Amino acid sequence: MPDPLPFWLDFWNVLTLQSGYNSSLVILGTASLGVASGVVGTFAVLRRRALMADALGHATLPGVVGGFLLSLLFGAKGPEMLPLLFGGACSGLLGILVVQFLVRHPRVREDAAIGLVLSVFFGFGIVLLSLVQNSVATQTAGLDSYIYGQASTMTRADVLIIAAISTLVVVMGVLFRNPFGQVCFDADFAASTGWPVDRIDLLMMGLVAVVCVVGIPAVGLMLVVAFLIVPPAAARLWSTRLSHILCISAAIGAVSGWAGAALSSTLPNLPTGPVIVLVAGVLFVLSLIFAPRRGLLARKWDEQRRNRRIAEDHALEHLFEHEGPVLGDRLVELFAVRGWSARQINRLMQRLRSKSFVAHSSGGWSLTPTGRSRGMTIQRNHALWTQYLISYADVAATHVDWSVDQVEHVLSEELVAQLEEQLRPEGVS
């Protein structure tokens, strides 16, 4: 492990693009790639094609090696990006087409088809690779970086190509976000409203393929799928609107590309791909915990607030039914059905007092006017819902109590009004 302080200084320098032309270039390249994969990956994830991207990534290997062989035939000295990427794109797309052909057979399901294509194409790539390494071993140096991703071997021209293609992909993604979104959320409905779903799907997978292939020099073909899946999966936790998810996902992709490339160029010996994926993974875990509404903390918080409100409602209901002040030590008896401990009751009453639903005097606890009206509402909701369950939902009168206890707290005002309207003939008012 490097010494902490110089390491952080170094890292800061790289991060702020102050440590030389080359590393800055690489960082910009991976960041632009991050934006592209964030945008395109969102559609892949929403279309539930996440692992199709994995198959695509693995299926590029024979093409990458084949492209390398061809480029050697045409006089290249070592791995050059363009022929490798072109070969990879060809075999990746072939892999996707094979998956789509296989799933048409009734005995082959999508998961098996993806696994088949992934392993067989990759196996073929390994065979080709061993062939290449046996015959032209000296020139293969650097081919490995296409499997695990080593961005530092990229040249200026490579980065420019990556940036240009990424920009193009982002523009396409943004332009077609409407049809893509339609197909992602409900393909059947999209088809019925006249969208050419097959062609949209093809374009979408085509863009995924392009990002996969362009991402290979930076992240490696083993992990390119992570770059496509992790940022959108994290972004989905933050929002439910497509446009927001797209922006957040692109931002997470960019940050992981930027910080990951910076980290890997600061730390010795670490391939870029895994570091980028790890940064994205950290962002994902953070999102999982802290995202508003869908994050773990937010949901825990929501749950607790709801439970508290339900407890308060129950307490008010009991106090209202009791009519008149209750002495502090009689409360346990009053709330016996709930099975609360004395400490819980104490805290509950303090909360109710701070909301001025109850007041404490020498005579004991009593409801304030607001508390009284709140208690009355709750009891009324309870009665309404009981009546509804018995008369409309055919629930036996003896079974009603339990389910009412659950529901009475979540009745909205409109629902209550509706219930009143419907139950009027039954004599409830």
Next chain:
Amino acid sequence: MTFVPALDLFPLLASVLVLVGCTLLGNFLVLRRQSLMGDTLSHAVLPGVVGAYLLFGTRDPLGLFLGALVAGLLTVFSIEALRRIGRIESNSAMGVVFSIAFAIGVILIQVGHTDHVDLDPNCVLYGQLELLVWFDAPLSFADVDPEKLFRAIPTSVWSLVIMTLLSASFVLVFFKELRIVSFDPGLAQTLGFSSAGINLMLMMLVAVATVASFEAVGSVLVIAALIVPASTARLLTDRLKTQILVSVLVAFFCAVLGYWSSTWIPHLWGGGSLKASGMITVISGGVFVLALFFSPRHGYWFQTSRVRQLADQVALEDLVVLLHTSEATGVPFSRTTVHPKMLSLGIHRGLVEVSSSGQHFLSDLGRELAVEVQGRRSRWMMYLVDEVGLAPDHAPATAERLEHLDDSLLEKGTDANQPTKQPPA
């Protein structure tokens, strides 16, 4: 090209064990639509294996298994947690978990690389079958001494033996449970089988199989071994027991042929040997494609020819009925209403004869067939009107399509609810 015990015996043994052991489990992954769990686990156990290696400092298989089990458990649980707590769709949950795990694994390898030189990410991906050399082996297979062989077996092959035995006994012992859980999880629930328990055991065994196979063949061949022979067997049979047997045979065949071709093909141009693990995968893929096209049950080739046969039969039956009615009504038969190919086929089958004046008429055989078809048509008509309750003027159109089908069911009391032997699709 002949096999030499020193170079080929253990690699061959290892490939056969990997393929057979993994296939046994893979059958159920494929049936339960969990093929990609194999993919996921084979990537995700990497940090467990590397972590155990760095922690214990040895390649002792027991430590590696332990690491893999921990990683496998963590993977299964975190995917489940992401699906339930994070409400993330299972495809992306698997993708997120395994790619992050794999990234951690590769980084651990790189970090460990500085202290331990013999960990290589490539070995994890492609395996090192070729390194399983038997140094003091005899020169030919005839001279192999069983006792010496037994002592010479390397640990990685031993762990494969254990893995294969574990898989086989799991499938044997829990066959009934596995079958119910695979075909009807709902039924399993009502019968009191723990679907989740069986599933977890299957996943753990897949993790163990992955690790046992890692060193020898690499993670990619593991995925192939789990999925490809089982998928091939699914194309060949509809019965679970037969499917498992067939898949094991296919696995054995692929392992041997794949290994053999990896050493033989390079001799065509005199190069060094090809990667055996890759070659086995390619051969398995080839066998799968063969089954996809030529499987007698579900292959495209035979399905197409079956459809063509049926079409011919229907056309010929229509032809003889047409000729028969023209005989009965006296309206002359016009050959332009029938495809000339069908006419010549009818003549070829001896159903139709041509007079010297070029007139077509039925042979005795053809007349017999026509009567039979018309009889079937009227029986279907009766069935449609009496039993199905079709309006009499709607029945003929349907009966004309059904008349080509066997109507023996109608005579047996038309029990449509006869049990079928096919598993539900």
